[in-house]
Amino acid sequence: MGFEAARVLAADGARLALIGRSAKAVEAAAAAISREFGVATTAHAADAAAENGAIETMIADIVLAHGEPRGLLVTSGLTDHNGALNEMTDADWEANFQDVLMGHVRAVRAAVPAMIAAGGGQIVTTAAYSVRAAKSFLFGYAAMKAAIVNFTKNLAKAYGGQGVRANCVCPGAFETERVIQSLEAVMAEQGLSREAAARHLVSDVWKMPVAMRRPGLAREAGELMAFLLSERAGYLNGAIINIDGGTDF
Numbered sequence: 001m002g003f004e005a006a007r008v009l010a011a012d013g014a015r016l017a018l019i020g021r022s023a024k025a026v027e028a029a030a031a032a033i034s035r036e037f038g039v040a041t042t043a044h045a046a047d048a049a050a051e052n053g054a055i056e057t058m059i060a061d062i063v064l065a066h067g068e069p070r071g072l073l074v075t076s077g078l079t080d081h082n083g084a085l086n087e088m089t090d091a092d093w094e095a096n097f098q099d100v101l102m103g104h105v106r107a108v109r110a111a112v113p114a115m116i117a118a119g120g121g122q123i124v125t126t127a128a129y130s131v132r133a134a135k136s137f138l139f140g141y142a143a144m145k146a147a148i149v150n151f152t153k154n155l156a157k158a159y160g161g162q163g164v165r166a167n168c169v170c171p172g173a174f175e176t177e178r179v180i181q182s183l184e185a186v187m188a189e190q191g192l193s194r195e196a197a198a199r200h201l202v203s204d205v206w207k208m209p210v211a212m213r214r215p216g217l218a219r220e221a222g223e224l225m226a227f228l229l230s231e232r233a234g235y236l237n238g239a240i241i242n243i244d245g246g247t248d249f
Contacts, residue, residue, distance in 0.1 A: 001126070001174065002031050002075040004222025009071075009229065010037035017038055017062045017069075019044045019055070019107075025105035042066070048103035049095075055103075059110035068118030071229035072111045075126045082141045096140035101147050108155065112164060120163020124228045125152045129172035129244045145170075149240055156238030165237040167228045171243025173201075173208055173215040207221075213247030 006016050010033050018033075020026035024044035030043035042065075046058040063069060064096070081095035082088065104125055117123030127149050130142040148168060155166035173179070186197040198214040224243050227233055 001171065001218050001223040001225065002073060002079045004218045005073055005218075005225035005229070006033055006041070006222075007036070008222050010039045010041065012226070012230070013039060014071075015039060015066065017044060018042070018064060019046055019048075019058060021045065021149045027078070030059060035174045047073075048106050049099040049229045051102075055106045056110040056238045059107065059114075063111075065115070068119055069111055070115075070118070071122040071124070072115075073105065073124045073126075073225055073229060074104045074107045076100065076107075077126060077128070077141065077145065079138065079141050082138050084136055085139050088139055093140050100144035100182050101151070102140060104148055104151060108151075112155075112159060115164050116159065116162045120165075122229045122233070123152075123164065123166040124141050125155075125166065125239070126225075127152075127168050127170045129170055130183060131170060132242070133247070149229045152240070157175050165235055167233070167239045167241065169221065169225055169228070169246070170191060170240060170242045171216065171221050172242070172247045173206060173210060174221060175215045175217055179215055209248045210244065214245065216243065216245055230233035 002044040006018060010016060013248070016033065016039065018026050018030050018041065019080050026045055027043040030041040033041045042213050044062065046054040049167060077100045081092040081173065083092070108123055125148050128145040130138055131146040131149055135142055152166050152168040153187065156162070159166070182201060186192060186200055187194060192200065195214070202208050202210045202213060202215060221243055224241065
């Protein structure tokens with residue numbers, strides 16, 4: 001989703017700094033955007049879940065090199081350390097806290113002073129559909145994503161008067177790399193079309209009442225994120241926006 005948001009912003013002529021855990025992956029993403037759109041796109045490797053100051057240093061270096069940021073999009077939030085209540089250890093909860101919540105906090109905390117100095121900017125955080133629809137197998141993830149909603153509201157209240165807007169996107173089921181792999185497996189195993197496989201995954205496997213009967217495309221979330229980062233969303237602040245194809249919650 002973050003990559004697709006970057007592509008939309010690049011098409012609008014934005015200068016971009018991409019940050020990811022994997023140097024190889026983020027360098028490839030930046031190179032692809034630069035080739036496609038001809039805009040300056042730099043790649044930076046840092047893990048916002050780490051308590052080592054790496055993400056704060058990285059953002060400070062980006063600001064020093066490129067000037068004050070006009071927008072910050074944070075999409076961190078892995079689901080690797082999750083399960084039912086009695087399945088999750090303290091270490092699992094800590095992993096969710098560091099990656100989902102503190103990954104956002106560290107990045108935003110590093111960028112806000114520079115935005116204020118520049119007269120304002122836009123922050124977009126990423127929560128999840130599950131903040132409003134509890135999932136018994138995502139105790140830690142859903143709890144920390146719910147904290148992102150409150151964190152975003154606080155940002156909007158605290159810094160709106162200084163020109164900093166903060167809005168939160170709550171995606172439902174989307175075609176991430178893992179979902180695409182699941183789709184392809186279902187198509188191969190059951191001989192289904194992509195549309196039928198998507199319907200099967202959403203309705204029968206995930207038990208999600210999605211009105212559109214399919215997962216979202218990463219591009220569709222990217223378009224919303226890019227809009228919120230633009231001046232076209234100038235009076236949106238503190239909004240919590242579901243993008244879920246019409247899913248009950």
